[in-house]
Structure formats: C-alpha cells, structure tokens
Amino acid sequence: MSALALIDGNSFYCSCERVFDAKLERRPVIVLSNNDGCAVARTAEAKALGIKMGQPMFQIRDLCRDSKVAVFSSNYALYGDMSRRMNAIYDTFSPDVEIYSIDESFIDVSRLPVKDRTAWASDLRSTTRQWTGIPTCVGIGPTKTLAKLANKAAKKLPGGVLDLSDPAEQTHVMADFPVGDVWGIGRASQLKLAALNIRFAGQLRDMDPKLARQIMTVVGERIIHELNGRPCIALETVAPQRKGCAVTRSFGSRVTTKVEMEQAVADYATRLGEKLRRHGLATDHVTVFMHTSQFNDDEPQRNVSMTVDIPEATNDTLTLIKAARRAVDALWKSGYRYSKAGIITQDLMPPPIPQRALFDNLDHDRASKVMAAMDEANRRWGRATVVPAAVGIAARSAFTTKFEMRSPRFTTRWDELPECR
DNA sequence: TCTGGGGTCCTAGGACCC
DNA sequence: TCTGGGGTCCTAGGACCC
Numbered sequence: 001m002s003a004l005a006l007i008d009g010n011s012f013y014c015s016c017e018r019v020f021d022a023k024l025e026r027r028p029v030i031v032l033s034n035n036d037g038c039a040v041a042r043t044a045e046a047k048a049l050g051i052k053m054g055q056p057m058f059q060i061r062d063l064c065r066d067s068k069v070a071v072f073s074s075n076y077a078l079y080g081d082m083s084r085r086m087n088a089i090y091d092t093f094s095p096d097v098e099i100y101s102i103d104e105s106f107i108d109v110s111r112l113p114v115k116d117r118t119a120w121a122s123d124l125r126s127t128t129r130q131w132t133g134i135p136t137c138v139g140i141g142p143t144k145t146l147a148k149l150a151n152k153a154a155k156k157l158p159g160g161v162l163d164l165s166d167p168a169e170q171t172h173v174m175a176d177f178p179v180g181d182v183w184g185i186g187r188a189s190q191l192k193l194a195a196l197n198i199r200f201a202g203q204l205r206d207m208d209p210k211l212a213r214q215i216m217t218v219v220g221e222r223i224i225h226e227l228n229g230r231p232c233i234a235l236e237t238v239a240p241q242r243k244g245c246a247v248t249r250s251f252g253s254r255v256t257t258k259v260e261m262e263q264a265v266a267d268y269a270t271r272l273g274e275k276l277r278r279h280g281l282a283t284d285h286v287t288v289f290m291h292t293s294q295f296n297d298d299e300p301q302r303n304v305s306m307t308v309d310i311p312e313a314t315n316d317t318l319t320l321i322k323a324a325r326r327a328v329d330a331l332w333k334s335g336y337r338y339s340k341a342g343i344i345t346q347d348l349m350p351p352p353i354p355q356r357a358l359f360d361n362l363d364h365d366r367a368s369k370v371m372a373a374m375d376e377a378n379r380r381w382g383r384a385t386v387v388p389a390a391v392g393i394a395a396r397s398a399f400t401t402k403f404e405m406r407s408p409r410f411t412t413r414w415d416e417l418p419e420c421r
Numbered sequence: 422t423c424t425g426g427g428g429t430c431c432t433a434g435g436a437c438c439c
Numbered sequence: 440t441c442t443g444g445g446g447t448c449c450t451a452g453g454a455c456c457c
Contacts, residue, residue, distance in 0.1 A: 036423090217454090342426090427457095
C-alpha cells in the first residue's frame with residue numbers, strides 16, 4: 001500500500017522573511033510579485049485583513065500602511081536557499097523525496113519502518129522548524145492527490161499534521177472539502193462541476209470516471225482515481241529533463257521607444273543564455289513577444305510574437321541576442337505603450353559537440369570561453385557585473401524591474417549576512 | 422499612475438502522406 | 440453533383456500548477 005507525505009512551508013516566502021527578523025513574528029507580512037506588482041504570499045494575519053492572493057499592491061497600499069503590514073519585494077535568492085536547506089532535512093527522513101516546488105516536497109513513507117505516521121510527521125515538522133525556522137504542515141495519503149488534500153486540511157489543525165491513510169477518515173474530511181481546493185481542479189473545471197451540482201471532494205470522488213473524462217479530459221479522470229486511493233501520478237525522485245525555458249518581465253514603467261525594447265529583450269536573452277548554460281542545454285530557436293497592458297483597454301492594444309530560427313543549437317548569449325534582435329526589428333511598431341516582453345524557447349537539447357576538423361574555425365570555442373568567463377565573473381561579483389554591450393546600462397533604463405522593498409540576501413551573499421548585536 | 426513569472430500537460434484541428 | 444480512409448506530425452490554445 002502506497003503512502004506519500006506532502007510537506008510544505010506555511011506562507012513560505014513570508015516565513016523566510018520572518019526567520020531573519022523576530023519582530024515580524026506578530027505582524028502581518030506579505031511578499032510581492034516581481035515588479036512589486038501584487039501580493040503573492042500572505043501570512044494568516046495578512047489574510048485576516050482581507051488581502052487576497054494576487055491582489056494588486058496599489059489597491060492595498062493604504063490598508064498596509066494603516067495596519068502596519070510588513071511588505072517585501074520577492075527575494076528568490078533567499079527563498080531558494082531556504083528551500084535547499086529544508087530538502088536536505090527531508091533527505092535524512094526518507095531516501096525517496098520529490099521536490100515538487102520551491103516550498104513543497106513529496107516524501108515516500110510506505111517503505112519506512114514507521115508505526116505511527118502522525119508521530120513521524122510531527123518529528124519531521126519540528127526538526128524542520130528547529131533547523132531552518134520555517135513552519136510547515138504535513139499531509140499523508142495513499143496518492144499524491146490525497147496527500148495534497150490532507151496537507152490542505154492539516155493547515156487548520158493545531159498539530160499541522162493529518163494522516164489520511166484510513167478510508168473512513170478520507171470520507172469524513174472530503175465531505176465538506178471544497179472541490180475547487182482539490183489539486184488539479186481550477187476555475188474552469190469548478191464551473192463545470194458546479195453545473196452538475198458537485199461541490200465537495202467527496203462528491204467528486206464518487207463521480208463516474210468516464211463522465212469526468214468527458215468534461216475535464218484525462219486529467220479529470222485521473223483525479224477521480226486518485227481520490228479513490230488508486231495512484232495515477234507517480235513519485236518522481238529524479239527531476240525530468242526540462243523542456244522549455246523562458247525569461248519574461250513586466251516593465252518598471254511603460255516602454256515606448258525601440259531602443260528601450262531592444263535593450264530589454266537583449267537583457268532577457270542574456271538571462272536566457274545564463275539559464276541554458278547553467279542547465280547544460282541549448283536551443284535552435286527563440287520566440288520573442290511584446291504586448292501592451294490588458295488592464296488599460298482604453299488604449300490601443302498590441303500583442304505580437306515571432307519565432308526566429310538559429311542555424312545550430314546554441315547557448316551563446318551573443319547569438320541569442322542577435323536572433324532576438326531580429327524578432328524585435330520585425331515586431332516593433334511605435335505608438336503603443338508596451339507593458340511587457342519576453343523571450344521563450346522550447347525543445348531544449350544538449351549543446352552540439354564542437355567539430356574539431358583540421359580547417360574548422362575556432363569561433364565556437366572562443367564563444368564558449370567568453371561565456372564561461374562572463375558567468376564566472378557574474379557568479380563571483382554579482383549578477384550583471386559583466387553584460388553584453390547590447391544590454392546597455394540596464395540599471396538606468398526605464399524597463400528595469402522594481403524591487404524597492406527587497407530584504408538582504410542573508411544566506412547567499414557574504415556582504416549581506418545578518419549581524420548579531 | 423500602479424495588476425508576476427515560469428513551468429507542464431492535453432486536445433483539437435490543420436497539413437501532409439499513402 | 441460526384442469527389443475515401445486512415446495514419447502521423449505539428450502547432451496553437453486552454454487549463455492548471457506554484
């Protein structure tokens with residue numbers, strides 16, 4: 001009988017900020033999206049104030065000031081490092097761990113010599129809390145979907161742990177568990193289910209799998225089986241090869257000139273190259289898109305994209321910039337206030353092995369040496385220490401993303417270490 | 422004035438082939 | 440007016456996730 005635990009950090013980004021400032025412990029805390037646009041993480045206190053997931057900052061600015069909400073820009077260097085520390089702890093509890101997201105991991109408990117799974121989970125929780133400072137919840141079930149459901153239900157329990165191994169207990173919890181909170185049921189499916197008067201997880205579990213397939217594709221059918229304790233979604237302890245890679249950003253302020261757009265896209269292409277090289281991958285095409293803001297629908301709208309092929313798969317930044325620039329050239333049209341652009345690639349592959357023929361030119365070699373030197377300089381002295389000229393002086397450009405309330409990178413930069421006084 | 426970013430998976434429909 | 444059947448492959452778009 002399979003048994004999986006799902007552990008996740010409570011209000012994870014907010015909890016990371018609290019670890020480094022004890023004074024935040026009793027205050028509502030929120031963390032903002034890129035560009036300081038909207039709230040993407042809220043503590044229980046912030047939720048109680050009525051701050052919604054994804055709510056734009058300009059709508060809650062007054063509330064945050066009046067209620068003394070601690071507001072942070074997102075600090076992914078910090079969250080990523082805290083995540084690594086947590087997973088290092090999970091590895092000591094089980095050999096089979098799947099890192100599902102930055103703050104969630106599935107852990108196989110079926111093969112562990114554990115009698116009391118609730119006690120085991122409580123130990124996992126308290127160890128994680130003690131060693132990293134991050135509060136968590138743990139849900140256990142025979143399938144991933146039931147483990148997720150147990151985890152969600154555990155959030156309301158004082159112990160922060162719920163074991164749903166027992167079918168009677170599953171039935172009890174699912175009876176009033178909102179169907180929209182089931183893993184994999186989004187807004188569209190929720191609407192279709194409501195039309196069938198299916199509102200709770202228990203009703204969804206008892207639905208005819210064939211009907212589920214009709215209205216929600218095979219994804220929906222799998223959910224029914226998983227809720228019935230029949231596993232359809234396997235634990236993946238080794239991360240599969242990634243398939244695509246993208247760098248997309250909203251601008252700090254609207255872009256109206258071609259020069260700014262070229263610099264922004266060159267900057268994104270530079271990041272894309274860094275990412276590809278970090279993963280040891282390459283691509284033979286890039287798609288560039290740019291669009292105006294859908295929220296200003298009284299303004300002229302434009303939403304365009306173009307794919308440019310690259311003759312040979314590469315992760316060389318200068319080649320990527322050249323391809324991206326061709327797309328910008330073709331796509332650019334003035335008279336619009338662009339709010340966002342990005343560069344996307346799919347079908348990633350390993351970089352081609354350089355040909356070492358007698359009369360081969362050495363461009364290939366030289367390019368990869370330049371990239372390696374650039375990556376090393378940026379690793380040692382901070383991102384964007386060395387950038388291609390096409391990017392311009394990004395720090396002074398209008399498109400630069402806003403991070404006005406970012407906390408220090410406490411755990412990953414020596415010069416930003418916290419001090420004890 | 423100000424509204425995130427980066428992924429995966431699935432399906433329908435068109436292009437193309439024999 | 441008649442004008443097959445059945446494969447495969449690719450892409451765009453929808454849905455969902457954190």
